Amino acid sequence: MPKAKLLLLEDDTSLSETVCEFLVSKDYDVIPVYDGKEAEVAIYETRFDLLLLDVNVPLLNGFQLLSRLRLEGKTTPAIFLTSLNAIEDVEEGYESGCDDYLRKPFALKELLFRIETLLKREFFHTPQARLRIDEHVEYDTATHQLYIDQKIVQLQNKEAKLLKLFLQKKNEIISHETLMEHLWDFEETGSDETLRTYIKNLRKIIGKERIVSLKKLGYKFTLA
Template structure:
């Protein structure tokens, strides 16, 4: 943990200080800045292991900063920390590629546990020793590289996209419950995590659309099924 670097971008000085003190007491190394442009510079100069972003930031808002980062970096975990609680904002955050979305007000313990959960998922993915290559119709899915390739196009996946697709692949042509996916990767099941899962399923459907033999079916009242018909 002492080697884990976290970039915190938060313009509320009091909250910034409290988070920094709390996480440093847990052994994390913190770089904290107060606006989006400073966050952009700090990301490229420091290459953190995890990023915590407020959304309503001066100079460059958190959504715009995350989009810039995700152009070239699909793997560094991003947690949005914000008072923007409307569904459309939460959905937008997950569409951009965040790994979690923490609503203000929150407890420092909750934030710490969310960070631990996100970092654990990343570590487990990297340390996964089972066969990490899947053939899905005309696609190749390379889990450790977070890569989904098709003769027409290649996609670099985020950590959460990789997690969800791998779970579906492990249960190919079988039903998987929404609840199981949420508990496995979000560690909680509520309206916000359920909506964010729908966002990831929608993105995976788009990635897999080059092959008509592949479908991610929605099973009403239950969950999903990844179907490969050939």
């Protein structure tokens, strides 16, 4: 499985280095940045699995940065790592869209627990339990069931896993390799031909235009 990619926004270079070394030792891919603008550029250029954000950083503070991202529809989970410990600060952190708030100084092991817990979640910042795919089709993120005109549509196991992954990474390019790793367990043998068959079947159910094939790159799922 590919390593989870984390962004660390921390302007204290010593702390940044310590956190990076620890998380890399735990098999995470960590990209350190040192001000809010640098973080913003990195988030637009790279797909991260989790954001670790200090608040009092140069150019654009963590609260402002995350508020912008949430307004633009970016749902990447985020943890604030900050010395701001007043209840008003915690409230502002959650209102800006964070998933967790960790006060400094913190134990590296506690940070690891919080990261692992968040990465186990399947959907982030979805306003309703049902995701609307178009005017006729919805997906229930709690029960993982597909509805067409309010009626449940039964999917085969691989097609259900495929749809769930597409919805978790909507509007992102997903490589063939990632799709293969997600659909087939270690003891199973998949193939490009079988993958194309599952995608073809899914297109018949939810609409051909939803799953865009990008030559040599993979596929992208688009919502209405």
